[in-house]
Amino acid sequence: EAQVTQNPRYLITVTGKKLTVTCSQNMNHEYMSWYRQDPGLGLRQIYYSMNVEVTDKGDVPEGYKVSRKEKRNFPLILESPSPNQTSLYFCASSLTGYSNQPQHFGDGTRLSIL
């Protein structure tokens, strides 16, 4: 089954404790991205990757890092999480980076930073 898999689905942690949210897709997609979704603010893009070893900042990249060492994986790293990073996070992939391509989303990771 074609899918985007995120882990963990839920995480409660404390300020400053490094964490990684993994994302994996099995569709051989070139383009992958991370979004955060907050009430009243909608979906905002954090980082995206056009292909392996190619990453770029989205609209809200501060406090986040990403890497794309393999085509299928695109982990999101919070080196020193803060409470303002409490949010619902989505990983998405598409065949290419063209904006008319459908985005395939994971089921989300709900992060709470205390």
Place this chain on the structure above:
Amino acid sequence: TQLLEQSPQFLSIQEGENLTVYCNSSSVFSSLQWYRQEPGEGPVLLVTVVTGGEVKKLKRLTFQFGDARKDSSLHITAAQPGDTGLYLCAGGGADGLTFGKGTHLIIQP
């Protein structure tokens, strides 16, 4: 940055009624996508429209892209409780994909 305004923000109607939600911008988009998101899940693509004036139908859902490619509408006929969800529009352009904040739709039995 291109902005997409969705209206209404919230809508609660009875089963069987018709409704229209809107997605507007002052910018021109090369394409417009509509997604539906249910609680605990990620958004799922419903349709992509790419030509000004284009109309696409998906069962009881009708999507229209404005002639000038700055706006779009989603019309639902005879709404069902299964239509409940968050509806997101997303415009495609040189800056990539820009999402609206969504319309929360509740269809009451």
